[in-house]
Amino acid sequence: MGSAPLVVGAEALARDCMEPVRQAIVESGWDLKETDGVRFFTRRAGGLRGRRDVVIGYDAWVKFKSCEGNLVVVLNNLCGARTSYWRGDCGPKAQD
Secondary structure (H helix, E strand, O other), X not given: OOOOOOEOOOHHHHHHHHHHHHHHHHHOOOOHXXXXXXXXXXXXXXXXXXXXXXXXXEEEEEEEXXXXXXXXXXXXXXXXXXXXXXXXXXXXXXXX
């Protein structure tokens, strides 16, 4: 991610999951240098028979320097990208 700070719950998670996040940033028309950090959140199985300890995936929230908002990349438990969406004033850039 260039020189942008990286904020994560664990270094291994960042190492394993950053490539699909980088790809989502680039595919949305942003340069990696325009990012201002990534924060990962763990998704866990919902309350079925006490399965809250089962990791079902991660959400990577990408912050940008020039807008108020985030690109959220939804990852499966093996760090494969499932989908992404935008929050706040940020959004995909028009591609030439």
